Amino acid sequence: MYCSSVESPLGTLTLASDGDCLTGLWMEGQKHFGASFHLEACSDLQIFEEAKRWLESYFMGSQPSLTFPLRLIGTDFQRAVWQQLQRIPYGSITTYGELAKSLNLSVKSSRAVGMAVGRNPISIIVPCHRVIGTNGKLTGFAAGLERKRFLLQLEGLTPFTSKISLTPFPSPKGEGSS
Numbered sequence: 352m353y354c355s356s357v358e359s360p361l362g363t364l365t366l367a368s369d370g371d372c373l374t375g376l377w378m379e380g381q382k383h384f385g386a387s388f389h390l391e392a393c394s395d396l397q398i399f400e401e402a403k404r405w406l407e408s409y410f411m412g413s414q415p416s417l418t419f420p421l422r423l424i425g426t427d428f429q430r431a432v433w434q435q436l437q438r439i440p441y442g443s444i445t446t447y448g449e450l451a452k453s454l455n456l457s458v459k460s461s462r463a464v465g466m467a468v469g470r471n472p473i474s475i476i477v478p479c480h481r482v483i484g485t486n487g488k489l490t491g492f493a494a495g496l497e498r499k500r501f502l503l504q505l506e507g508l509t510p511f512t513s514k515i516s517l518t519p520f521p522s523p524k525g526e527g528s529s
Contacts, residue, residue, distance in 0.1 A: 353393035357403050360410055361498050364475075368398045372422035376402070376473045378494040405476065412505060414441040421473055432467035439481040442506045446485045461485075469493050475502065 352374060355366045367375030401419040408415040423433045435453050439445055445453075447461040447468070456464070469491055471479040480502040484490040492499035503509075 353396055353399075355393065355396070355399040355403075357406060359406060361494070361501060364406065366399050366402050367472075368396055369422060370396065371398065372420040373398055373402050373473060373476070374422045374424055376476055378474060378498060402476070409475065410505070417476065421476065423477070424472060425467075425470060428463070429467040429470055432464055433471055433473075433477050436468065436471065436477050436479055436482070439478055441478075442508060444481050444483050444503070444508060447482055447491075448485050450482055465491055478502075481506075 353368050353370060354375075355368075357364050357366065362379045365375070365377045365379075366373065367377075398419055405415045405417065405419070423430050425433065431454055432450070435450055438453075447465045448458040450468070451458055451460040451464045454460075454464070465482075468479045468482055471477050471493075474480075474494060480492060480499045482491075489496050489499055489503075
């Protein structure tokens with residue numbers, strides 16, 4: 352795996368790639384940072400340049416389109432959860448319970464869903480920050496709740512007053528074409 356870094360309003364971000372796809376994006380000090388990845392420095396990959404442009408646009412308050420490939424490395428269950436995260440629209444939030452329901456799981460599965468969300472290897476781009484507790488409180492963010500609050504505010508959200516509605520989740524572009 353190759354890696355590169357980029358400065359952001361949240362501090363240094365580390366990007367990882369297998370050479371073709373983005374496989375990781377972590378914030379400094381984030382739990383599970385680079386979990387199970389052996390990273391080598393290599394900042395000249397095209398995928399890193401594309402990801403950096405996406406991040407620059409995002410941090411300027413835009414809603415950039417994803418124009419580069421992601422490869423989510425994890426268990427089948429984790430990948431299913433992470434795919435659902437990608438369906439949460441910019442500027443929207445959902446709960447762990449609603450996320451479980453969107454996967455045809457019982458609300459009682461919220462804890463397992465939350466653990467998979469916490470292991471998301473591509474923070475920000477795969478928007479795990481858009482998931483909040485059922486009570487409307489900010490909970491569980493591997494990079495810290497202040498960073499989660501920052502990302503939600505960047506997207507125009509105040510978690511305690513935002514409308515929670517994401518069921519059914521919209522289908523991502525190109526679904527079924529893999």
